Amino acid sequence: MLIKAEHIYKIYKTNASFFHREKEFNVLNDISFSLDCGNTLSIIGESGSGKTTLAKILSALIPFDSGMLEINGKKIQSFTRRELSQTVQMIFQNPYASFNPKLTIGVSLSQAFDGNEDNKETVIKDKLFLVGLEKNILDKYPHQFSGGQRQRIAIARALLKNPEILIADEPFASLDAVSQTKIMDIFLKIKKEEKTNIIFITHDVAAAMEISDKILILKDGCVARYDSVSNIDKDKTDAYVNELLAATYMTE
Ligand SMILES: Nc1ncnc2c1ncn2[C@@H]1O[C@H](COP(=O)(O)OP(=O)(O)OP(=O)(O)O)[C@@H](O)[C@H]1O
Ligand SMILES: [Mg+2]
Numbered sequence: 001m002l003i004k005a006e007h008i009y010k011i012y013k014t015n016a017s018f019f020h021r022e023k024e025f026n027v028l029n030d031i032s033f034s035l036d037c038g039n040t041l042s043i044i045g046e047s048g049s050g051k052t053t054l055a056k057i058l059s060a061l062i063p064f065d066s067g068m069l070e071i072n073g074k075k076i077q078s079f080t081r082r083e084l085s086q087t088v089q090m091i092f093q094n095p096y097a098s099f100n101p102k103l104t105i106g107v108s109l110s111q112a113f114d115g116n117e118d119n120k121e122t123v124i125k126d127k128l129f130l131v132g133l134e135k136n137i138l139d140k141y142p143h144q145f146s147g148g149q150r151q152r153i154a155i156a157r158a159l160l161k162n163p164e165i166l167i168a169d170e171p172f173a174s175l176d177a178v179s180q181t182k183i184m185d186i187f188l189k190i191k192k193e194e195k196t197n198i199i200f201i202t203h204d205v206a207a208a209m210e211i212s213d214k215i216l217i218l219k220d221g222c223v224a225r226y227d228s229v230s231n232i233d234k235d236k237t238d239a240y241v242n243e244l245l246a247a248t249y250m251t252e
Contacts (some may be wrong), residue, residue, distance in 0.1 A: 042208035045218035106138030
């Protein structure tokens with residue numbers, strides 16, 4: 001089993017100030033799911049439902065308060081930093097903010113590479129090729145690219161570690177329909193060619209249904225539903241799924 005999450009809880013604490021006492025906010029409540037290798041998962045839910053928080057927990061970027069999380073049968077807390085970076089990579093919601101604006105893409109990608117130095121150039125070139133970019137981009141700076149190009153560079157950077165799991169947080173947001181399709185094709189290619197397990201986070205239920213095997217629906221920090229796409233597709237009675245689907249079509 002690739003991922004096993006049991007009864008995960010996460011609380012955010014807001015700092016005390018002159019006017020307020022410290023407040024606690026339960027952002028994730030009793031999240032349980034498991035995912036087999038080779039299955040693509042989409043995490044969907046309204047804004048603020050806890051999707052990015054769950055993704056950060058799955059990438060061990062933030063701790064959780066209680067529960068259990070295993071990747072390949074091993075507790076996430078017992079991974080070393082290096083093991084973690086080779087196991088899970090997350091592509092952030094806003095790829096612009098995740099690049100240092102003062103560094104060229106070449107320098108950023110070199111810093112992310114942690115394999116044999118002799119292979120560095122070839123590996124970087126291969127990953128850029130996989131996402132449809134050429135090495136002439138390496139001397140440029142992040143602001144010199146479009147949103148879609150930056151998304152591709154962020155994917156290439158994540159792939160430099162050959163992670164087993166790639167978590168993409170809203171990879172299609174803020175892209176036009178044509179670029180969305182292109183980015184989607186890149187993920188499908190990565191899944192096939194690199195055998196990477198992909199977790200998508202998206203508001204777009206229709207896209208999630210198209211690309212994934214399993215769907216985890218979060219509502220107010222709780223699991224509203226965890227099921228296979230085929231079951232969700234067959235079942236037209238789930239009021240919340242229908243509500244989300246209707247919202248997707250309305251925004252198109
Ligand atoms: N560091 C933090 N400290 C306190 N509260 C936070 C923190 N990060 C997020 N939250 C709150 O936790 C809730 C869930 O946030 P999260 O970013 O996980 O939602 P999301 O489902 O990814 O939303 P979106 O679709 O808008 O990206 C929100 O109410 C948010 O305001
Ligand atoms: Mg988010």
